[in-house]
Amino acid sequence: MFKLFVTLLRGRNADAADALTNTLALPILRQQLRDCAGGVETARRAVAMVMAYAERERKAAARISAQLADLETRALDALAKGRDDLATEAAGAIAQLEAEATTTARALATYDAEIAHLRAVLADAEARLRDLQRGQRLAIATDHTQRLHGAAAVATLNEAEATLARLQERQSNTEAARAAVLELSASTNAEAMQNRLAAAGCGAPLRPDAATVLQRLKARAA
Template structure:
């Protein structure tokens, strides 16, 4: 029973931690990216330090090479003058310098390899950091969009739907009324018996429907005669 209780406590603690992490994921991501950027700057400084060490070792190797060359010339001159003691001393110094030069060459090779490795790591880290920063920008935009979406009350959406339905019904009634008006105009201006008789009389088909001015004038002349 105690084991089950401790398991339950651990499970709830884990769930609570995950809930907090999920609720603050964007804030956590921003801090992680800041930490990664700071770490990357530290890595760049480390590369710069290694490059400085390598450059110092190369300068030392150049200096040793100059010393060896100078000692060799002087040793040869000592041999020409039969100064075996000086030539032997010079040979011993040259041997020491050559050993130092070999060690310097190994150190330079190590530095060069380390610089290449660190530069590759820095370059890869910079690419990953840029990709994460682009992803953070997308996440920021999505969060702002979700926040704006959450500020729209449900009542506004339902009111808009109701207004759209009302407008649709109004437009439907207006379209119907317009159709009725068109039909009435067609019926009013359409052919009728009276209209047909009037058009026939005007065309001289049958007796005129009303006296014409010429006929009235003829009747008046007849009266005067």
């Protein structure tokens, strides 16, 4: 029994959590999109930083290449002039520059590959963010429409219609009562006038008098 109670409690908690999540879905979505937009902006800055590093390596490679060309030219000139000592020193410097050029080329290749990868990831994230933002606008519009046609609005409309029906019924009853009063008043006035005319001897009497009753009884006795 206790296990069943715990299961029921967990179920109610889950239902309450789901209901709360559904109620707060739009605020949650707005915050999630703000987080996504912040992540995309961070990714843009990361791509820009890597591109700056790559550009620095590219400039270093160009500088090394220019230095190598200049040193080789000067070393050849030293050899031509019989300055083997200077040519030997130049060869050592050229070897160091070539090693640095190799390292720079590798770094540049790594940066270029990373830039291509980050750009692809960023493009996908931007596209998904745009889709989410369009979906959010649609969800907001749909939510507003549903609120307009929601149960609360329908209930309010129903209540207003019921109130109007009661008002119209009351007005109709009032008009009917007024018409009845007027009719009754007219009828009463007519009867009063008839009684007055009959009492004055105008026309046949409305009520039998004693003489008329006596004459009718004599006729029956005969």
